[in-house]
Amino acid sequence: MSAPSTEANGKRGPRGTVVIDAERCKGCELCIPACPPEVLRMSSNRNASGYLLPELLEGCTGCGACLMVCPDFCFEVYRFDPKAAEGA
Amino acid sequence: MTDPNDPLRVIPTDAPPIGACRKTGDSLPPLTLMGEHDLCPGCGEPLALRQILDAIDAMDMAQRAIGTIGIGCYTALTSLMDIDLIQALHGRAPSVATGAKRMRPETLVFTLQGDGDMVNEGLQEVIHTAARGENVTCILLNNGVFGETGGHMTATTVLGQRTKNSIEGRDAGEHGFPILIGDLLARLEGTAYCARASVHDAKGVARTRRFLDRAFESQMKGQGFSFVEILTMCPTGWFLPTAEGPDYLDQELGAIHEVGELKKDGVLIES
Amino acid sequence: MPHERRLMEGSEAIAEAAIAAGCRFFSGYPMTPFTEVLECFAKRLPEEGGACINAESEIEAIGQAWGAAATGARAATGSTGQGLSLMQESMSEITRAEIPIVIFNMARGQGDYFQATRGGGHGDYRHIVLSPQSVGEAVDLTQLAFHLADKWRHPVVIYGDYLIAHTAEAVGIEAIDYGPLPEKEWAVDGSLGGTGRSRNVNPIGMEKGSKGIDPNGFWQKLADKEDAILDAEQRYEAVDTEDADLLIVAFGTLARFARAAMRDLRAEGLKVGLFRPISLWPFPKEALAKAAEGCKRVAVLEQNAGQMIEDVQLSLLGAVPVVPIGGISTDPAGFGIGALLDSDLIAGRARDAHAGRPVPRGVVS
Numbered sequence: 001m002s003a004p005s006t007e008a009n010g011k012r013g014p015r016g017t018v019v020i021d022a023e024r025c026k027g028c029e030l031c032i033p034a035c036p037p038e039v040l041r042m043s044s045n046r047n048a049s050g051y052l053l054p055e056l057l058e059g060c061t062g063c064g065a066c067l068m069v070c071p072d073f074c075f076e077v078y079r080f081d082p083k084a085a086e087g088a
Numbered sequence: 089m090t091d092p093n094d095p096l097r098v099i100p101t102d103a104p105p106i107g108a109c110r111k112t113g114d115s116l117p118p119l120t121l122m123g124e125h126d127l128c129p130g131c132g133e134p135l136a137l138r139q140i141l142d143a144i145d146a147m148d149m150a151q152r153a154i155g156t157i158g159i160g161c162y163t164a165l166t167s168l169m170d171i172d173l174i175q176a177l178h179g180r181a182p183s184v185a186t187g188a189k190r191m192r193p194e195t196l197v198f199t200l201q202g203d204g205d206m207v208n209e210g211l212q213e214v215i216h217t218a219a220r221g222e223n224v225t226c227i228l229l230n231n232g233v234f235g236e237t238g239g240h241m242t243a244t245t246v247l248g249q250r251t252k253n254s255i256e257g258r259d260a261g262e263h264g265f266p267i268l269i270g271d272l273l274a275r276l277e278g279t280a281y282c283a284r285a286s287v288h289d290a291k292g293v294a295r296t297r298r299f300l301d302r303a304f305e306s307q308m309k310g311q312g313f314s315f316v317e318i319l320t321m322c323p324t325g326w327f328l329p330t331a332e333g334p335d336y337l338d339q340e341l342g343a344i345h346e347v348g349e350l351k352k353d354g355v356l357i358e359s
Numbered sequence: 360m361p362h363e364r365r366l367m368e369g370s371e372a373i374a375e376a377a378i379a380a381g382c383r384f385f386s387g388y389p390m391t392p393f394t395e396v397l398e399c400f401a402k403r404l405p406e407e408g409g410a411c412i413n414a415e416s417e418i419e420a421i422g423q424a425w426g427a428a429a430t431g432a433r434a435a436t437g438s439t440g441q442g443l444s445l446m447q448e449s450m451s452e453i454t455r456a457e458i459p460i461v462i463f464n465m466a467r468g469q470g471d472y473f474q475a476t477r478g479g480g481h482g483d484y485r486h487i488v489l490s491p492q493s494v495g496e497a498v499d500l501t502q503l504a505f506h507l508a509d510k511w512r513h514p515v516v517i518y519g520d521y522l523i524a525h526t527a528e529a530v531g532i533e534a535i536d537y538g539p540l541p542e543k544e545w546a547v548d549g550s551l552g553g554t555g556r557s558r559n560v561n562p563i564g565m566e567k568g569s570k571g572i573d574p575n576g577f578w579q580k581l582a583d584k585e586d587a588i589l590d591a592e593q594r595y596e597a598v599d600t601e602d603a604d605l606l607i608v609a610f611g612t613l614a615r616f617a618r619a620a621m622r623d624l625r626a627e628g629l630k631v632g633l634f635r636p637i638s639l640w641p642f643p644k645e646a647l648a649k650a651a652e653g654c655k656r657v658a659v660l661e662q663n664a665g666q667m668i669e670d671v672q673l674s675l676l677g678a679v680p681v682v683p684i685g686g687i688s689t690d691p692a693g694f695g696i697g698a699l700l701d702s703d704l705i706a707g708r709a710r711d712a713h714a715g716r717p718v719p720r721g722v723v724s
Contacts, residue, residue, distance in 0.1 A: 151550050153552050
C-alpha cells in the first residue's frame with residue numbers, strides 16, 4: 001500500500017487526507033456521521049485491543065470534523081496544497 | 089480486511105501523505121503530555137478537553153493558567169494535561185479556584201467539574217462563587233449521569249432518563265426535576281458570562297470553543313464570574329451503543345438543557 | 360518595626376501574629392468562640408494587601424484556603440469543633456496533598472482533643488496540633504505554625520479555646536525568624552503549563568504523563584514524613600517534675616489553672632509537678648515518660664470525659680498508675696467555660712490523687 005498523493009484522484013486531486021492512530025482508537029464510531037463528505041466508514045479491521053477501526057474512502061476534504069469529535073485523539077489532518085504542488 | 093470487490097477505494101491512513109501538503113490538525117490537543125487515556129469509547133469529555141486546552145493555548149495563557157479539578161471520570165484526564173493543576177475534592181473546585189485566583193489574580197483560573205460534582209455535591213460552592221462575582225471560569229461537563237460510578241442519577245438527569253437508580257426513567261414525582269444550572273447561574277448578578285454548549289457534533293464542538301474563548305476573555309477582562317456548561321456524551325452511563333450517543337445528547341439532554349449563550353458582558357440574553 | 364506591647368484579645372493577637380508571619384489569605388465562617396478571629400482578619404488582611412473571605416460555610420472556607428495555599432501563599436482558616444467537623448474531609452485531603460495551611464481551632468473546651476489529634480477525616484494521616492496556654496504563647500505558636508506548615512508541607516492546627524480567643528493580655532507582636540525554608544517549587548503558580556513540567560498538587564499520587572497511580576507508594580511516603588515529624592516536632596513544658604510524687608498532665612489554658620493549683624500544693628509541701636504537652640500531635644511521649652519516672656501517680660487533667668488520657672497511657676505503658684482528675688465541664692451555652700477552670704477545685708482533686716484517695720468522676724459543676 002502506498003500513501004495517497006496529489007495525483008491520485010481525478011483532475012482536481014483530493015483536497016485532504018487523515019492519518020489515523022489505529023492503536024489509540026476505541027472504535028466508538030463518532031467520526032463516521034461527523035464526516036461531512038461521508039468518506040469515513042467502519043471497516044472489519046481490528047486493532048490490538050480488539051476495537052473495530054474506521055477507514056477512509058476517497059473524497060476527504062481535510063476539514064477536520066473527525067478530529068474534533070474523536071475522544072481518543074486518533075486523527076491527524078492534512079490538506080493538499082495545489083499551489084505548492086504546482087511549484088514542486 | 090478490505091473487500092477486493094468493494095467498488096470504493098480505501099485510502100491508506102497509516103502514514104502521512106506524500107506530496108505537497110500541510111498538516112492542519114494535530115491528533116493531540118495542544119498542552120498535552122500524552123494521548124492515551126482510560127475514558128470509555130464514545131465519551132464526550134475528551135472532546136471538551138481538547139477545546140479547553142486549545143483555547144488556553146490560543147490565548148497564549150499556558151504559563152499563566154491554573155486548573156482546579158473536580159472528581160469524576162475527567163479527573164483521569166489530568167494525567168495528560170500540561171497545565172498547572174490543583175486537584176480538589178468532589179464539588180469543591182470553585183472554592184479552591186477562588187483561593188487560587190485571589191492569590192494569583194494575573195492567572196487564568198478555571199474549574200473542570202462534572203454534573204455530579206458541581207450540581208449535586210457542590211451546588212453551594214458554584215452558586216456562591218458566582219454570586220460573589222469571583223473572577224474565575226467554571227466549566228461543567230454535563231452528561232446527566234454519574235459516569236464514574238456506572239450510570240446513576242444526578243441533579244441534571246432529565247425526566248424519563250434511565251439510570252441505575254432510576255431504572256424506569258427519572259420521574260418527577262419520585263425523583264424531582266432536573267436543575268438547569270446554566271439558567272440558574274445566569275440569573276445571579278455576579279455572573280458576567282454564561283453559556284451552554286454541546287459536543288454532539290463538529291458544529292457543536294466549534295461552538296463550545298467560541299463560548300470557552302468568550303468566557304476566558306471575560307475573566308481576563310475582570311468582568312466577574314464566567315461559566316461554560318458543555319453537554320457531553322456518556323454512552324456507558326446511558327446504556328447506549330457509542331454511535332447513538334450524539335443523537336441522544338442532542339435530542340434528550342439538549343432538549344431540556346438548551347444550547348446557547350445565556351449571558352454576555354453581564355447582560356442576560358433572552359431566548 | 361518592633362511593636363509595642365499592648366493589651367490585646369487573643370483573637371486579635373492571633374490575626375496580627377499570622378500577618379506578621381506573612382499570612383495573606385484567610386477564609387472563615389462565624390462561630391463562637393472563633394468569630395472574632397475572623398473579624399480581625401477581615402479588618403486587617405485587606406490593609407496588608409491580602410484577602411479575607413466571609414465564606415458561605417466552613418466547607419467553602421477551607422476549600423478557599425486550600426486553593427490559596429496551593430499557589431504558595433501563606434493561608435489559613437479556622438472555626439470551632441462543629442465547623443472543624445465540616446472541614447474534616449478537606450483536612451484529610453489537604454494533608455495528603457501536602458499543602459501547608461494553618462487552621463485556628465478556637466474549640467469549645469477540650470472535648471475536641473480526639474478530633475484534633477486523630478484527624479477526624481477519612482484516610483491515613485495526622486496533622487500537627489499546637490496548643491497554647493496563653494495569648495502570648497498563641498502569638499509565638501501561630502508564627503511557628505506557619506513555619507512548620509511550610510517546613511513539612513503539612514497542615515498545622517492551633518488548638519485554642521474561648522479563653523485564648525477572648526482573654527486580653529499584654530503582648531507585643533514581632534515577626535519571629537524560625538530559620539530558612541526550602542523554595543516552594545511545588546506551588547501551583549500557573550507558570551509551568553506547556554513546559555512538560557507542569558504540576559498537579561493532589562492527594563493520591565497522580566503523576567503527569569502517566570496513567571497509573573501508586574497510592575501505596577505515595578501514602579507510604581506521607582507516613583514516612585509523619586514519622587519524621589513525630590521525631591522532630593514534639594514540644595512540651597515540664598515544671599518541677601524532678602522530685603514530684605504526683606505529676607499533673609494538662610494542656611492549653613487548663614494547664615494554667617493546674618499550675619496555680621500546683622503552686623498551692625507545693626506550698627503545702629506536696630511534691631507535685633506539671634507536664635504540659637504543647638504539641639498534641641506529635642504527643643511528647645518520651646518526655647512525658649521521663650518526667651513521670653519516680654512519680655507515684657500521674658494525674659490527667661482534661662476538660663472532657665477522657666481523651667488525652669489515652670496518649671498519656673500510651674506514653675507510660677503502665678509504668679506509673681494514671682488517674683483522671685478532670686471531667687465534663689462546661690457552661691450552659693456549651694462554650695467550655697466550666698467549673699473545672701478553678702485552681703482550688705483542681706488542687707483538691709490533685710490532693711486526693713496524691714494521697715491515693717478516689718477522685719470524683721463525672722460532671723464537674
